[in-house]
Every structure is written in C-alpha cells, then in structure tokens.
Amino acid sequence: MQKGVLYGVGTGPGDPGLVTRRAWQLICDAKIIAYLAPDTGDSFARSIVADAIAANAEEISLRVPMRPGRAPAQSIYDDGADQIAARLEAGQDVVMLCEGDPLFYGSFMYILARLKTVFSVRVVPGVTSMTACAAAHLHPLVARNDMMTILPAPLDDDALRQAIIAADAVAIMKLGRHMPRLRALLTDLGLAESTLYVSHASLERQFSCALHEAPDDAPYFSMLLLYKGQDPWIRT
Amino acid sequence: MQKGVLYGVGTGPGDPGLVTRRAWQLICDAKIIAYLAPDTGDSFARSIVADAIAANAEEISLRVPMRPGRAPAQSIYDDGADQIAARLEAGQDVVMLCEGDPLFYGSFMYILARLKTVFSVRVVPGVTSMTACAAAHLHPLVARNDMMTILPAPLDDDALRQAIIAADAVAIMKLGRHMPRLRALLTDLGLAESTLYVSHASLERQFSCALHEAPDDAPYFSMLLLYKGQDPWIRT
Numbered sequence: 001m002q003k004g005v006l007y008g009v010g011t012g013p014g015d016p017g018l019v020t021r022r023a024w025q026l027i028c029d030a031k032i033i034a035y036l037a038p039d040t041g042d043s044f045a046r047s048i049v050a051d052a053i054a055a056n057a058e059e060i061s062l063r064v065p066m067r068p069g070r071a072p073a074q075s076i077y078d079d080g081a082d083q084i085a086a087r088l089e090a091g092q093d094v095v096m097l098c099e100g101d102p103l104f105y106g107s108f109m110y111i112l113a114r115l116k117t118v119f120s121v122r123v124v125p126g127v128t129s130m131t132a133c134a135a136a137h138l139h140p141l142v143a144r145n146d147m148m149t150i151l152p153a154p155l156d157d158d159a160l161r162q163a164i165i166a167a168d169a170v171a172i173m174k175l176g177r178h179m180p181r182l183r184a185l186l187t188d189l190g191l192a193e194s195t196l197y198v199s200h201a202s203l204e205r206q207f208s209c210a211l212h213e214a215p216d217d218a219p220y221f222s223m224l225l226l227y228k229g230q231d232p233w234i235r236t
Numbered sequence: 237m238q239k240g241v242l243y244g245v246g247t248g249p250g251d252p253g254l255v256t257r258r259a260w261q262l263i264c265d266a267k268i269i270a271y272l273a274p275d276t277g278d279s280f281a282r283s284i285v286a287d288a289i290a291a292n293a294e295e296i297s298l299r300v301p302m303r304p305g306r307a308p309a310q311s312i313y314d315d316g317a318d319q320i321a322a323r324l325e326a327g328q329d330v331v332m333l334c335e336g337d338p339l340f341y342g343s344f345m346y347i348l349a350r351l352k353t354v355f356s357v358r359v360v361p362g363v364t365s366m367t368a369c370a371a372a373h374l375h376p377l378v379a380r381n382d383m384m385t386i387l388p389a390p391l392d393d394d395a396l397r398q399a400i401i402a403a404d405a406v407a408i409m410k411l412g413r414h415m416p417r418l419r420a421l422l423t424d425l426g427l428a429e430s431t432l433y434v435s436h437a438s439l440e441r442q443f444s445c446a447l448h449e450a451p452d453d454a455p456y457f458s459m460l461l462l463y464k465g466q467d468p469w470i471r472t
Contacts, residue, residue, distance in 0.1 A: 010363075010367070011404070012256070013361070015258070015262075016257070017256060017258030017360075018256045018257075018258060018360070018361065019256065020253060020254045020255065020256055020257070020363060021252070021253050021255055021256070021257060021260055022250070022253030022254060023355060024257055025253075025290055025373065032304075034399075041368035052470070074469075101363075101367040101370075101377075102371075103367060103370040103374075103375065103377050104367055104370070104377050105378055105379060105380075106376075109376035109469060109470050110469050111378060112303060112374060112376070113376075113469040113470065116374055121374055122371075123370070123371035123374060124253075124254070124371070125249070125254065125338075125363045125364075125368045125370070125371045125438075126363060126367070127256060127361050127363055128361075128364070128367065131246070131337040131339060131340055131361035131362070131364065132361045134337075134339040134340070134359075135338075135339065135358075135359035135360070135361045138339075138348060138352055138357055139339065139360060140342075140345035140348070140349075141337075141339050141340050142337045142340060142341055142386070143261050143341060143345060143391050144341075144388070145388040145391055145410075146388070147386065147387055147388070147391065147395070147399055148385070148386040149383060149384070149385045149386075149387060149399075149403070150378070150383065150384040150385075150386075151383055152380070152381040152382070152383070154381050155381055155383065159383070162402070163383055163402065166399065166402065167385070174381075202361075204423070225351045231350040233310075233345060233346050234345050234349065
C-alpha cells in the first residue's frame with residue numbers, strides 16, 4: 001500500500017486572508033488535520049483556518065506545554081510524530097497546520113526531523129509575522145544590500161547588543177517579559193526613537209506604536225522593528 | 237472627492253498557489269494594476285498573478301533598468317509615483333504588485349516613501365523567497381533562540397565573513413555573479429558541506445542541491461541557506 005504524504009502548511013500570521021491559496025485548498029480537502037496546541041486552550045494555527053476545516057475531518061491535537069524559558073520535552077514530539085506516522089502508514093495524508101511559516105521558528109521542524117526519512121513530506125511556506133509587522137507600520141524592513149538580523153528577545157544583552165550594532169535592519173521577536181530589558185538596551189544604544197513595536201500583527205486586536213509608547217508587559221506574539229542602514233528612503 | 241487607496245500587494249515567490257487569498261481577491265477586483273518591470277521583458281510580479289488580472293484592467297508598467305551593481309535612478313521612482321498619484325487623486329484605487337513581500341528587499345518601498353504622506357496606503361504581506369527556498373529543501377531555517385542573518389551576496393568578503401560567523405542561521409540572497417566568491421568564502425570557513433543552494437524557488441524550474449553541486453553562474457533569483465546553530469533537530 002502507498003504511504004500517505006505529510007503536508008506542513010503555513011497558516012500565516014493570523015488573518016485568514018493571509019493564508020495562501022494552496023494552503024487553504026489543502027486544508028479544505030484534508031481528511032486528517034494535525035496541529036500543536038497549548039496544554040489548555042485552543043491552537044492558534046487552527047483558529048486561523050477554522051473556516052476551511054471540513055466538519056467531518058479528523059483532528060490530531062498535539063498538546064505541548066509552553067513554559068517561559070523552557071523548551072518542551074522532546075518526548076512530546078516523539079508521541080506526536082507517532083500519531084501522525086500511524087495515519088501515513090495506513091496510506092492517509094495528514095495536513096499539519098503551522099502558524100506563520102513551518103520552517104521559521106516553527107515547531108513543525110521537530111515533527112519533520114522525525115518523519116522525513118520515512119515518509120514523503122511537502123512544505124507550503126506561509127507569510128511570517130515579521131513581514132506582517134512591517135505591513136502594520138508601513139515600515140520597510142530591509143533594502144538593497146542591507147544586512148538584516150532576526151533576534152529572539154531571550155538572548156542575553158551582550159549577544160543582542162553586538163548583533164544590533166552589526167546589522168542594518170533588525171527584528172526582535174518573542175518579546176514577552178523581556179520587553180523592559182530590550183527597551184533599556186535600545187535606549188542605551190541611542191536607537192529607541194527609531195524602533196517600532198507591533199503586537200498581534202494582522203489580527204483584529206493588532207496594536208502598533210513607537211517603542212516609547214509600548215507596554216512593559218508585551219505579549220509573546222509581539223515584535224520590535226528597527227532600520228539603521230544607509231537607505232534614506234526607508235528611514236521611519 | 238475621496239482619494240483612492242494604494243495597495244502594495246505581495247505576490248509571493250513565484251507559484252500562483254503561494255499568493256495569499258486577500259492578495260488574489262484584491263488583484264481580481266482591481267481596475268488599475270501597477271508593477272515594476274525590467275526595461276525589456278515581462279514583470280515577474282505580474283507573471284505570477286496573470287490569471288487573476290481582469291481583461292479590462294488598466295495596467296501601469298514602471299520600467300526600471302536593472303544593471304548589476306547599480307541602483308536604479310530615483311527619478312524613475314519619481315515618475316512611477318507621479319503616474320500612480322494621478323489615479324489616486326482621481327479617486328481610483330491602485331493595486332501595485334510586488335514579488336515576494338513588498339517590504340522585504342522590495343522596490344515598492346520607494347513608491348511608498350513618495351506617496352504615504354499624501355495618500356492612504358495598505359500593504360498585504362506575501363510569502364518571501366527565503367521561506368520558499370527552505371521549503372524546497374525541507375530545511376528548517378531557524379529555531380528557538382537562534383539568531384538569523386540575511387545577507388545580500390554583493391557585500392564584501394569581510395562583512396559576509398563576520399556576519400556568517402556571528403549568526404546561527406544564514407540566508408545569502410542575490411547570488412548571481414558572486415557565487416564563486418561565496419563558495420570560496422564558505423569553503424574557507426569550513427561550512428561548505430552544510431550549505432544548501434536553491435534557484436527559482438516554487439517555480440516549475442526550481443532547482444535545489446548541495447553547495448558543491450551548485451553552478452558558478454547562479455541566477456539573481458537564487459539563495460544559499462546554512463544552519464550552524466545548536467539545535468540538533470534541524471541540522472541537515
């Protein structure tokens with residue numbers, strides 16, 4: 001019997017209009033949908049495409065406890081991969097939903113690493129939160145021969161400082177409880193006034209402002225954007 | 237009279253299936269479409285969404301001479317912005333097509349800079365070639381608290397070397413004639429064996445291989461991907 005195919009499908013930053021045509025069609029046609037979800041509550045990736053999921057589709061919800069500063073145990077991905085592998089072995093395709101893009105800071109890569117040597121896997125790329133945040137501010141991210149660096153906020157101050165100094169354009173992700181530290185660091189570097197803040201990009205509750213107006217208790221789904229390169233046309 | 241709205245719409249990396257639902261709908265409904273095109277030949281952004289453009293839509297083709305190593309004259313963007321502004325002043329909306337994402341190494345930002353203080357502008361983000369290249373290889377770009385740097389190949393060797401050493405994950409864009417130099421640099425850094433090459437991601441002529449199999453005469457629309465961070469699950 002022919003094995004099934006695993007599709008890793010990006011659902012974009014949150015607005016269902018920012019799902020690609022291919023992803024939407026795959027989800028509409030899917031008999032088995034998989035996604036990661038927090039230990040309590042709904043899956044963000046699923047919520048984005050809820051209107052596309054067939055009423056009779058089977059759903060595999062992989063519960064991943066999210067704790068600040070701690071990576072989930074790999075055994076959770078082992079279990080999830082096993083559940084998906086059972087369907088693929090039985091010749092059924094599985095569509096795994098991934099917010100943003102599956103291969104850009106996404107947990108899909110842990111399922112992919114476990115299954116790609118045994119099964120056919122295809123990835124449908126998605127719109128990242130990074131470009132959605134830029135769109136929220138009408139802020140060009142990066143141009144011409146600029147160098148852009150993407151930084152997770154949990155990195156330590158020295159690492160952040162060096163990377164910010166070296167880059168022309170910077171996106172700082174996963175702000176959460178690190179926001180006061182980032183604000184102090186950017187102020188110290190003389191860059192606070194040109195830094196922009198966005199939370200929940202593309203969703204109805206999207207909020208964007210200059211850094212000095214941004215809250216200290218930033219959500220996980222928030223980002224700072226900064227351009228310090230040479231191109232005069234894209235300075236904010 | 238109410239002025240028109242300028243929409244900057246990402247058309248993604250090349251596959252029409254990777255256009256977002258919002259972008260596709262805006263293009264289908266558009267009475268005026270604008271796009272950049274080389275001085276001779278077709279617009280890549282237009283070719284991606286050709287099937288969505290209404291037969292009676294007016295098309296504004298902004299011809300931008302592309303010369304290796306030289307930025308187009310700003311007067312060309314002045315002229316293009318004037319043409320678009322005339323329609324917006326007359327109360328007509330204009331949908332400007334942009335391959336990839338409008339604000340990520342895109343020329344849309346030069347039109348945006350000229351018009352955003354006078355007219356309403358909305359940006360619809362798109363899938364970038366970077367995540368499409370990762371999908372072509374099933375190659376996770378970046379994970380957890382990794383730092384990712386995006387580098388245009390025309391940068392000089394010292395700048396490239398420092399940035400590659402500092403980052404966990406690297407994407408090197410706009411390869412073209414710089415490919416032999418990049419190959420030598422990555423070999424010198426001991427990273428050649430883990431570097432991946434992709435050209436024309438998501439198009440029918442997509443080509444992907446390891447660096448050592450990649451051609452010396454790489455097209456402009458090609459990229460190198462490299463992961464050198466700590467996460468054992470995403471090493472190639």
